[in-house]
Amino acid sequence: MHHSRKKIQTLFFALCAFALPAAVFAEEAAPEITAADVMFTVNNTWMMVSIFLVFIMHLGFAMVETGLTRAKNTVNILFKNTAIVAIGLLTYTLIGFNLMYPTDWSVAGIIAKVTFGVICPEGGLTAAYNPGYTYWTDFLFQGMFAATAATIVSGAVAERVKLGPFLVFCTLYVALVYPFVGSWVWGGGWLAEKGFHDFAGSTLVHSVGGWGALAGIIVIGPRIGKYVNGQIKGIMGHNMPLLTIGAFLLWLGWFGFNGGSVLSADPGMVSYVLVTTCLAAAAGIIGSMTASWTIQKKPDLTMVLNGCLAGLVGITAGADVVSVKAAVIIGLVCGGVAVVSVMAFDRMKLDDPVGATTVHLVCGILGTLFVGVFSAEFSVMTQLIGVLAYGAVCFPAALLLFIILKKTVGIRVSKEEELKGLDLGEHGQEAYHGFQFFTNV
């Protein structure tokens, strides 16, 4: 009562020229299974579960962005988020994965890496790999991360960005900028050597996306009707259940984002990271609820859900090294700051429909610095150097990309299309055909 496994196994060997670790298939070669073989299998299984969790974050991002924007731009937002996942994964396959972990950043070095890609990895699985998982698991886990950075930008420029040019931006940002700066820490580069600590990417993933978002909203400008005669007009999102689905899926996915960053199924480490991650999210909710109830008089659902995400971004850098108490404090602070920061960006006339700059940039920076504050092992100063270094490369790079696109193909839809909605303009489709809704809200 089973698929015929033996045959499959043999075929797999015939096809894979890559040097898979002997341990993995020891079971097949001989009946003797060692505890080390099994540990490798457990670790790899945990990493695959983490991959699924990070994958579902992409649906989470899509739902948060959809929920916080207007019904007339829904198809466009869903399309962008779907395309970004595909572009991110394929780009990472062709270029990014190999670029992220080299030391040779000369043109020749890059080209050497690019021409290979995962399709034909150099040397296949080598001893340089973490013993916790296979080459393929590593590739997929990292590839799922890569697309995230571009997705963060998507929300900030929503409701006015032109589809084609934006996808070009995503491709370049994920293919070049993300792996370049990522190599500084996770590639064992200069920042890692300096003692900079970013466990799962408050800076390496979230602030990278956040800097791109900030550059994007500066270049593209606010949505029509957002800032009128010096007044800030609220543009309400159209679907709070979708926003909530998105936020919960992101929370769920974060268990894999942080838990998988342990890079093995180590029981003590992983379960500890899950606890700090989860309590920071819960505290983010309480922090933002308190701030929102105090400042806005009525507790705002969008603020509270963004506060949850703020807590998650904040704990990401230090989930492995701060105490449980510190995790709660980090969550509370990031949740509270999120409410104030969203208002501050609006006051600066930086229109970010989903609060991506607040959640991913501001709280990404905060979380990175908190590692220095709450862990005796790390220096706030080194953490700050890291934060600034990322800003110094990512922000100008994103700015340059957006400006080039603006000057050449244009980055923003026409005024008519923006008013009518991007769904009809870019896709000739409606998200809620048959329903009556107002497009001028």
Next chain:
Amino acid sequence: MHHSRKKIQTLFFALCAFALPAAVFAEEAAPEITAADVMFTVNNTWMMVSIFLVFIMHLGFAMVETGLTRAKNTVNILFKNTAIVAIGLLTYTLIGFNLMYPTDWSVAGIIAKVTFGVICPEGGLTAAYNPGYTYWTDFLFQGMFAATAATIVSGAVAERVKLGPFLVFCTLYVALVYPFVGSWVWGGGWLAEKGFHDFAGSTLVHSVGGWGALAGIIVIGPRIGKYVNGQIKGIMGHNMPLLTIGAFLLWLGWFGFNGGSVLSADPGMVSYVLVTTCLAAAAGIIGSMTASWTIQKKPDLTMVLNGCLAGLVGITAGADVVSVKAAVIIGLVCGGVAVVSVMAFDRMKLDDPVGATTVHLVCGILGTLFVGVFSAEFSVMTQLIGVLAYGAVCFPAALLLFIILKKTVGIRVSKEEELKGLDLGEHGQEAYHGFQFFTNV
């Protein structure tokens, strides 16, 4: 090509003063890995997967409640459900986790426990722990359960409860009542000694929530327009896709709720529990479909999805000890009873918008009794004693809390707010901005 794991490991040790079991890190201390180490890692991995599944039930509850109520109260419902998760987890961190497993229920004993909380656990990981997982895994798994009880109440009092007072109720119910009665069985208390069996919480979780729900709807009264001149008026839910998403997520989550309650990855036990759980859910659908098609002439989607949940609640007490055939029967009966029970509550003018009392209380009791019926090892009488004991404490406790809140700060929104919707009243927000919908339905 990996995050630098070694460093992380070392830091973790430096920070954690808790006595982690030697086995967990044996891999680090010496290259020798034993099969027992790996088994611990597998068990812990399974428990972490169960945590994720139980977590996603909270989104499931939020969607079921949202789908079954009116559009004008959606933000409020999403807000409540988000806040409850945060409150539940943090309360459990501070108080509940330690309260659930003590023997000393004197005031001094409680205070001693409370002042510690998970933030500084007494003795850390001790031999008293189940060898299946770490302290942190246990905490998170139990914490995810705790919030459930409050969530169940949320649905029953929806569309008229005042936000602030309700959150106070949740905090007290989760912090004190849930762990107090939970300790009777899972804390090795008097009911456990009597031979009472409740595998994963038909009584300990679902009926505890159900008794709270019953107390809530008695104190708060029916929604305006529900019972007019002795007539029962149907108040239709506004979003059947969200209801369906919620029910499927709950079914999914139940695999972790019940499967994780095995407390290890034991292949025979866990997979058996998954089968009984899954077939009871499927049978709940068939049972309620049959009842609904027969009684209401047309098969009702809300009845069928509640029937699915009814089957799941019903199997929860005995998923480990009843036969597969019995699991199907339990599902069929609970599914059928759910249809009749929802109608009966309405006839008693007890207005429960989501049927929480039916699904969680009635079927929680049924499932607990069925353990005695379908398993020769257990006595129906002992099961009944357990059911009554929980009712005797939870119902009056919840009633008292609700009455105190009603007499002091008030538990119900104003008539104007209820008619206009709690979204505008409590939050100043709309769930579906731009859409046209009727608030007087």
Next chain:
Amino acid sequence: MHHSRKKIQTLFFALCAFALPAAVFAEEAAPEITAADVMFTVNNTWMMVSIFLVFIMHLGFAMVETGLTRAKNTVNILFKNTAIVAIGLLTYTLIGFNLMYPTDWSVAGIIAKVTFGVICPEGGLTAAYNPGYTYWTDFLFQGMFAATAATIVSGAVAERVKLGPFLVFCTLYVALVYPFVGSWVWGGGWLAEKGFHDFAGSTLVHSVGGWGALAGIIVIGPRIGKYVNGQIKGIMGHNMPLLTIGAFLLWLGWFGFNGGSVLSADPGMVSYVLVTTCLAAAAGIIGSMTASWTIQKKPDLTMVLNGCLAGLVGITAGADVVSVKAAVIIGLVCGGVAVVSVMAFDRMKLDDPVGATTVHLVCGILGTLFVGVFSAEFSVMTQLIGVLAYGAVCFPAALLLFIILKKTVGIRVSKEEELKGLDLGEHGQEAYHGFQFFTNV
């Protein structure tokens, strides 16, 4: 601080007459745990995770079908998809599981199998089982697959099929046709012996559903208003966010559909299958985006999401034996073909609201043939024989079932009901009570 496990264990033994492998409970009998015991536990854990992933595909199918159809038929679609899961699982319990793997297809042989069912398995767990998991895990994994075939048909005949007769069709198709043809390959039958390769079911699951879908739309005819005076009228879906949720959940679930089909947690194999699966999905998005942008001038979200699913169906047959590069090509081709195929079916006046015939039949066939193209081990000719054999049995069988139902109880709702919507007609319920939407779109 744990549920009392010892007692549970003992009870389980008392109840289960089935011969569970000694290894599973070795931990209990004696403290000595072997690496082989643990490997069994890991493999079983992975398979249980796969079960959860395949389960959630049912929600994915429900959301895709809901999103792509009109608001007035939503309750009916949700109802069908919920009922199918229950019927599929229970039917598989009673009949299908045992039918799928026998050799004796005589009437007596079938009856012998049917009378037993999983409720009392012959011999329980035997050595014939794959060492990767328990009897129960196998049953649940296969049971989750079975319901899929019927679900595929559901989408094709949506918005006009009568509920009762359709559920009868599903029951018979899942109970008899699916396991009969499934036994040819996964039951070690004649096609397996011929060297036909279908890793996870491009043919065995998807084309089986696809042939049923094709038969269904031929017998039931197009929706009113779809083909008017030789013109093809687009009937737009009503909810693009739900469609997107569905497509992402299907993608997620496919990790278990394909990854679980390895039938163990083998690190190299499973992670490789995840990579080919994931990249084929990504490439399906790019392939369909390119085709849609080229042919339709504007990129269509429904095409792109169906392209993603097309890539997934396409890779399913060979996820274990094709190279990563081939996986990308398969995805690109299937994604592109999906766009053209949807248009072609419309030109043939075969009205399939969700494109099930395109995604599951056309791409299921393509994927099966691609195994022969991209893997030197397999012959295109043998693959073609398999494809034709499945068509030769499934299509006539489905056609016969649908025709018998049409001639007896009728298979299509009345014209009035179709225009008014099946929600009111079949269920007396609205999906979006209180919202204004047009039913004549």
